[in-house]
Amino acid sequence: MSGWRKSTAFLTVIAMVSVAAITAGLASAKNSKAGAAAAKADSPGLTIMGFGKGDDVAESRAAIAIKAVGGNVSRPSGSFNDQQFLAAVASGNPPDLVYLDRQKVGSYAAKGAFVPLTSCIKSQKIDMKQYRQAAVNEVTYKNQVYGIPEFYDVRTILVDNNVLDQTNTPIGWLNPAKPAQLLAAAKKMVLISNGKVTRIGFDPKLPEFFPLWAKAYGVDILSKDGLTPHLNDPRAVKALTYAMSLINAQGGWNSFKSFRDTWDFFGSDNQVAKNQVGAWPMEQWYYNVLAGSSPQVKITALQFRNLKNQPINYETGSAWAIPKGAKHPGAACTWMRTMTSTSTWLAAAKNRAALRKAKNQPYTGISTGNAVADQAIYKQTYTSINKFFDETTKKVLDVQRFSFGIPASPASAEFKNAWNDAVTRVLAGQQTPKQALDQAQKEAVAAIKAATK
């Protein structure tokens, strides 16, 4: 019994020590955290979320911006993460600056998570006219600017000239303004072997580019104030019906997507190099990928056109915004201005051009939200690659004039999911375009109503 008591006492001591150690550990962690917090509060540093270490364009601009804000900048790795941001806000320690998708800015602005940049723009004399209007519209909510545009993605129709030549398809047929001809071109270029698609003729890029198709058919899927969806507008239904007909004429969605999923998108055996697709609307950054992975490809860029045969461009991109409660809004403003200024963009472009030249790789330029910078970059840094890439670069610069974006909305995520899910249901054959877009309209209206309550 005595032995039992001794061992019990011994074990109790061990358990107590363990608990004490854990408690001490936690207390020490808390103290060090408190110390770190105190140190942080004292430091003039700038904390940025969503802008971890990036490529040469990001880093060369960041080096200039770090100098401009006086050095002390904290940039945790990784891109913008809603969960992380919400956790930081909930803990009362939001970052000073966030870098995120422009389409998210409106939602956060509506919830009061971001501050309007009126005083920042005024105090730092930021010339808003240098930024592309469509990008500024994306970050403007209730007539107040909440973000500074950064990159600017534009869409052109990327054509594989080899497929065109092999199938004797006239390039003029690849025009959404002439739906019958485009459909004929898709049928002419598609290759189906043993019931499997082995070459896509024309990929309408659904569901991603549904806003572009709707615009081509004459409707903006969201009103300028971001409060009224037009998802089930007859023109949107017609646009989706037509885009679906393109897929159905090329083996149907199942086979179409199965084949598309096999593409080596970023590799040297990409779908253009292997002539696996005739043409499809695509963001401009892919020309840069092609220039690096397969510069020998023969390509053409075409403007996407509406039914009136006018060029249109669906733009998206990133932006900078200052969260409410940021401790260093002044430094954040300086950072945004510096990062997006013409001189900084130009310096980054020159650096990239030099790096590419050193590696004997082609350079296709940078597409920014700053129109003045884009012109300067093209004039001062672009050097000829070959006639195909030279022409596409010119075309990419040209289509930027015809841009539209999705306006800032208090329920941007819900709105996007509503139309994306609708198009996916149509693709999967679960609903007709009308049924799907009617449902999406209801969902979007309810979401916006709830967000503005």
Next chain:
Amino acid sequence: MATVAASAPGPRVRVRRWASGFRSRETWAAFAFLSPWLFGFVVFTAGPMIASAVLSFTDYSVIGTTHNVGWANYHQMFHDPKVATAMKTTLIYTVMVVPAHVIVALGLAVLLARVGRAAGFFRTVFYLPTMTPAVAVGVLYLLLFNGDFGLINGTIAHFGIHGPYWLIDPNWVKPGIVLMQLWSVGASVVILLAALMGVPQHLYEASAMDGASAWRRFRDVTVPMISPAIFFIVIINTIDALQTFDKVYTAFFNGSTPYGTDASLFYVIYLFQQAFTYYHLGYASALAWGLFLVIAVVTAIQVIGSRRYVYYEGSKK
């Protein structure tokens, strides 16, 4: 009955008895040992659960003012068609995956039990997929199950079967996910193998002497003797299936423009969207409690049902 009722101690007596236990050094020792776990439970499990219960009655969105909304979130839950869709998808999947999981795991365990020297090697091989990160499994699934060019359909094509479009056709999405889930059957195999090894050999010998066939021995000796292990696997996998998230999210809902449809919209994916895409954390908390109740009810039914089918050695039945 009256005598029993009269002799039952009152609440005060019960509390006094419980408190008297603390005079014993062993009780303190037990609580001292339990305290790290108790601390973890309070801080990381009970605390968040209570917080989530409170939040489920608010319109909490992290950002902005929080208001008390009463039962509105629960009311919305019952009238949200997406909740019904997601729950239906999850339940159908659970009904499909749990039996499939048990059958495959049991089959493999029986095979492993017969392997002699190399049993350890095969046990490791079968367990290895369990160690694969869920995200990697999700990506692998997209490659293996491609309708026209995937390895699965490529293999069955050799037998003249034109495989379905597992990733796209809404009718085949769930069976495809079930097959993906069977990839990580290894943990259950190990548990069942241990149970199989524990079945007394003399029971087989006796039944063999009585002329029982191999199937009869398996049905009437093996299965009843390992029924507690089977029951454990059923319970754990049912809960796991009702909470399906990571692999399906990676395969169908990741990226800026996902291709997921109602066929792959699982309950927890919808809950996640509400919480971290739309910032409706109050509503998401209500959804979480809804799932908790569903799991509790399903588990209770399984436990009650187990009294009839599960044999515990040494129990009265």
